[in-house]
Amino acid sequence: MTRFSEPSTQAGSDVSATQPPEQVVALLDPASAADNMRDYLRAWVVRIRNGESGMLPVVLGLVVIVIIFQSQKSVFLSAGNLTNLFTQSATYILLGMAEVYVLLLGEIDLSIGYVGGVAGVVTVATAAPPGDHPWWVAILAGLVVATIIGIIQGLVITRLRVPSFVVTLAGLLGWEGVLIFLADREGGTNGGGTIRLSNSILLDLVNGNLSVAAGWIVLVVGVAGFAVFLIARDRHRRRHALVVPPLGLTIAKIVAVAVAGFAVVAICNTNRGRIVSHPVQGVPWVVPIVLGIFMLWTALLSRTRFGRYVYAIGGNAEAARRAGINLGRIRTAAFALTGLTAGLAGVILASQLGSISSNVDGGSLVLYAVAAAVIGGTSLFGGRGKMLYAVIGGLVIATIANGMGLIGLSASAQYMVTALVLLAAASVDALARRNSTRSA
């Protein structure tokens, strides 16, 4: 009766788990079926043709943007400006990562700009006189407020079944009101709605640097850890006859991370000070902070049940429901994490500015956040995306803002160019998908 028992004469041939059922090839999956690098590359090309271009367009786009800016302004690729660019991109990256959680569900959160702003105000005000609370209390306060806001919005969306677009649109308006209220109250009459950040540790989050040696040490430890993790995992899976990516791909990943990390550390460790006697060098604290959050959130999405359910709900909510997943709880948790990550962005923004005011442009920030996630390749329809996409997208947004500022273009031009880049990224994605030849 079964195909396995026919040819083999072993009685009741119990097919062992180690015998991979892959002899018959009915349908070639390009992506994961490759055993060696050449197959993988060929499969990759097929995948791109099928519309799963991943990050390729945006990485190429970033290269083009960098070349254009460098040709216009040679200072663009200087160590000082690039370090500046890294710190500028932190807010966009964090907000983009915040948005990824809800975009994966097929939802959207329009409020995160002002949620971040409120968190920033709470943090700065908590650290400011007369309270003068320590830095970690201040950060905790800001993050708790942001998370609670996320939970409230999530509950309204899931319990009352109001579309997330509407709820967070209300949030966009409402939390700006709260932001102005708090900033005016805490900033005092002569502050003009601006609260200065005086806590040195909070200021150092963005403006402080690791020592040159510490930067290199973090790099070496980080890359070595990444390499050991990947190689050990592959070896384990190969020994157990599980699906393993080709060795070449793993090596390529490690090399890419090592090269990128080396470039960042080398750039940041170059003296960017103007005064010879006072060298300014070192990796800004915000770089490892954002990296850590990125790794944490990536692990949460890819290695926990919660993350799996986020993807499942975004892919097929009905299937997730039938599998016994509590959709409301997962959705609410995702909105809470969006709030939390937005709060982190607010803290970083306050640190970068050295103050926080009622002028935080949360409306633009949230649109940049969505743009960052989408430029990187996150689908607006749910189920497809990664935290890494927000990192790349945030870098693109920051690069455009930075480069156009250097060239001296006006804000109007910056908006228009950013819009075009977003549109181009989304169009490339849509066109590629239209050409896709998916069976099923």
Place this chain on the structure above:
Amino acid sequence: MNLPADPSVEAGPSSAGPASAAGRSDGRVTTASNTKWLLETKGITKRFGAVEALSDVNLHVAPGEVTALLGDNGAGKSTLIKCLAGIHEPEEGQMIFDGHPVRIRGPKVATGLGIETVYQDLALCDNLDIVQNMFLGRELTNSRLLDEDSMEKQARQTLAELSVTTVRSIRQLVGSLSGGQRQAVAVAKAVMQNARMVIMDEPTAALGVAQTAMVLDLIRTLRSRGIAVLVISHNLNDVFKVADHIAVLYLGRLAVEAPVGAFDQQSAVYAITTGRFDPNSIEASATVQAIE
């Protein structure tokens, strides 16, 4: 909550055919023990408002056999399997599973008993791979992190046991699979949970020839593993290829229930469209219980 016996039912012909009559536990004919059936429904009635979607249905499903559930649109097939799957609860009647009376109050109760349902839409996530889909909602974890290795091993073993060999990699996204392969993944997902009975709703409806053959093979494999299979299908060709028993619903009533040998294509169509067994058909009087 036994139904008061409907006299018209009792009036049916009661001569014992070898398979169909054995184990009629409603007191009519009993030549074998009641536990021959894995699942037996007695007088299941389900109403939606004033509409009686199912009335007095006595269905019998045996382990290691394929029972085909036939009927025209609106005959009540979907309602019946939803009652078995715990999505609806019938107002009247009794279900006996593995010799014990059970009340299937929810999907979790059904899966707890080992009744797994593969719906027509399959309920798969295209953006997840095969392993991820097979374990959706039942992920294995290792100190709170997903245990991908164990899940992949188990998924692979289940697919191998079902002789699903056409999938190149079990790490490919379900969205990239063919219709038959998707069906196979959905069945494997059901079987992996130690299913004792698998209900399949139109498993071959959207499939081509080769894909259909693959799914029919799959059904045979389930049968050979001692699993009771209840298949809803409109495709009589497929039904005659795999079914051991045929049950025909007509306007909410179980009109005919008989071994597949008692039917040919014509008489099956006759039963579906009229709710009666074709009087001219072979062996009709001997093996068939016709209710109406």
